[in-house]
Amino acid sequence: MPKLRIFGGLVLLVCSSTGCGLAAASPEHDNLVPADPTRIEFVDPATVAGLSPMALTDGESAGGHVYIGYPELPGAPRLNDKLREQVRQQLADFRESSRNTDGAELNVEWQLTAVGDVLGVRLRTGEFRGADWGNSNRTFWYDRLSGRATDSAGLLSGRGALQEVARLVRQALRARGPEIDREQVKPDPYRFDSMAFNGSGDLVVEFDDCQLGPCSLGRLAVAVPADQVGPLLSETGRRAQQSVRMAAQRVSVKRPLTVTQPVPQPVPAAASTDAGTVNCGEAKCVALTFDDGPGPHTAELLDMLRRYGARATFFPVGTSAAARPELLRRMSAEGHLVGNHGWAHRDLSTLPSSKIADSLGSTEGVVAAAIGQTPTLVRPPYGAVSLDVRNVARELGVCLVGWDVDTQDQRDPRARSIADRAVEQAHPGAIVLMHDVNRATVDAIPDMLERLRGKGYTFVTVPELYGTNMRAGRLYTSGNKPIRKEPLT
DSSP, X not given: OOBOOOOSSOEEEXXXXXXXXXXXXXXXXXXXXXXXXXXOOOBOGGGSTTOEEEEEEOTTGGGEEEEEEEEEOTTOHHHHHHHHHHHHHHHHHHHHHTTTOTTEEEEEEEEEEEOSSEEEEEEEEEEEOSSOEEEEEEEEEEETTTTEEEEGGGGBSSHHHHHHHHHHHHHHGGGGOTTSOGGGOOSOTTTTOOEEEOTTSOEEEEEOTTSSSOGGGOOEEEEEOHHHHGXXXXXXXXHHHHHHHHHHHHHHHHSOSSOOOOOXXXXXXXXXXXXXXXXXXXXXXXXXXXXXXXXXXXXXXXXXXXXXXXXXXXXXXXXXXXHOHHHHHHHHHTTOEEOBOOSSOXXXXXXXXXXXXXXXXXXXXXXXXXXXXXXXXXXXXXXXXXXXXXXXXXXXXXXXEOXXXXXXXXXXXXXXXXXXXXXHHOOTTEEEEEETTOHHHHHHHHHHHHHHHHTTEEEOOGGGGTTTOOOTTOEEEETTEEEOOOOOO
16 A cells, blocks of 8 residues: 655645645755755645645647746735746746757746745746756745845845945855856846845845856855845845744744654555546546636636546646645545646656656655545646556556547646647547636636537546556556556666
């Protein structure tokens, strides 16, 4: 029986203004030891009432893949506007730069660096250009008291303060060795576009991959001590520093003096509560599947599926699942099946085995914590499967799920066309690809279900198409048969 596993980066205990919780560090980040002063403790997004995870995708246009995740926060309209403007600009820049580049990919994920009187949102961007991933960070801030949204430079009181922080950073980098070009640390807001605070109130300044030295250095950051940076902060910066400090103190008070690591307990494999009620050997079965959520329309989609008595399989992205675990619980309770779509929607076939396992394992942990069951199905982002992906799936005991009916809902905003494709291409055993982050997809569901039901179809979860015959590491694209190429070692 599958057991809950922990992969990837640190799991950080954090507090927000509404409570405490666990925020999983992204598996795409470099692992940091707890004593590292550049360690940022992210706020658990599930503790922020009204937060909605958003996604901006671009199908396969412009010569590459695009998935941009970002949050929409309650009571922060100017911050939300700034985030939307930023991600749309990133998409436009990527379209232009990848026009003649095959296999390019743009991926953006997010974390909350502070919640309280001041909100902080860190966007982590990865770009793949056919050889390796390059990562960069940008952190935005919103002051609830002033109603002002700002880049990271807004944490400082002005040009003179930025010059002094740059001097302190250059001084700290002297001990890092000759590989680092300290002369690149210039008092330019572009260079200082990702700054946040650690639990002690130190200002953590992050630099992009390859910005100050060889790309092999990975994440490069400097913590400017709180007593040195304090006089250089703006009013927004002081409130942000205080907010993070107070959150860290609340966690410290709640944290026991000695921590005993709990013994992992077996977690049952995920299954629909209605599994076994339909015999797909006799009935005309079709499996509706939804990727990339949960999102702003997922609750409405669940309402529709319940109204029509239809069950589906959901493949959530880890970052969004962590923000809305209550929607995962509802999916499970209402007879749907919850799978795994990776942590941040990066193409798994471009990653080494260790990071594939981190991405899938981190998402597995979030899903298992939410529903009390371990997901056994993985839909690789973009349907991309490599030998490493197959082997990791086999080792983790999960099956890979593709599709044979593509509604093209990411590229077509017309609900009627989305429904038409599903109905026209449906066949017994079909696996239908859709995305619950799209408004048009949700709008298409009533018409789609009515017409498919009129043709005699029954809506089931993916494993019900196969009975008990699914095997870890294999790729299944249709209920008629799997792709039987065995994973190799």
